[in-house]
Amino acid sequence: MRIIPLLILLAFLFTACDKGKVYQKRYKMDKNSWKRVNSELLFEVDIQDTAALYDIDLEIRHADFYPYEYIDIGFNIYYPGDEEHLTAPRIFLRDKDGAFKGKGSGEIWDFTYPIRREMSFPERGVYTIEVCNYTGSNFVLPGIMEIGLIVRKTKR
Numbered sequence: 521m522r523i524i525p526l527l528i529l530l531a532f533l534f535t536a537c538d539k540g541k542v543y544q545k546r547y548k549m550d551k552n553s554w555k556r557v558n559s560e561l562l563f564e565v566d567i568q569d570t571a572a573l574y575d576i577d578l579e580i581r582h583a584d585f586y587p588y589e590y591i592d593i594g595f596n597i598y599y600p601g602d603e604e605h606l607t608a609p610r611i612f613l614r615d616k617d618g619a620f621k622g623k624g625s626g627e628i629w630d631f632t633y634p635i636r637r638e639m640s641f642p643e644r645g646v647y648t649i650e651v652c653n654y655t656g657s658n659f660v661l662p663g664i665m666e667i668g669l670i671v672r673k674t675k676r
Contacts, residue, residue: 541670541671542567554664555661556661562648563669570642573640573673574640576634578651578667579631580613580667581628582629592656593608593609594652611633651667
């Protein structure tokens with residue numbers, strides 16, 4: 521019974537360390553595979569502080585059997601007034617020697633990719649961020665377990 525209060529305290533301390541985080545969400549992929557068609561992931565971020573700058577990170581959790589060296593992502597930001605910005609980065613999950621980047625634990629790998637740094641949001645409201653799978657002509661990416669998004673205020 522003594523361990524429960526200790527676990528609660530540790531959880532509080534770890535969440536308190538990231539005071540700048542304004543949003544975090546993850547989507548779990550069905551059968552650890554990410555479909556290319558009709559599988560857009562939507563993240564709705566409520567921005568109230570328009571004077572701040574923000575960093576946006578994409579989180580990718582994948583299994584060690586992910587077969588490719590990269591993943592192509594479509595990244596759309598829809599502003600409250602319907603304005604849209606598109607980025608389509610190729611994210612390399614493996615280094616030049618073929619080893620996975622990120623943090624591995626057994627057969628699971630976590631990789632964080634910086635989508636935007638020091639981004640300003642010009643008006644208050646809900647910004648919808650859409651993440652799409654644009655990799656090749658495959659209809660399914662095996663080994664992709666979760667896709668997440670973190671929005672933080674930029675540390676100065």
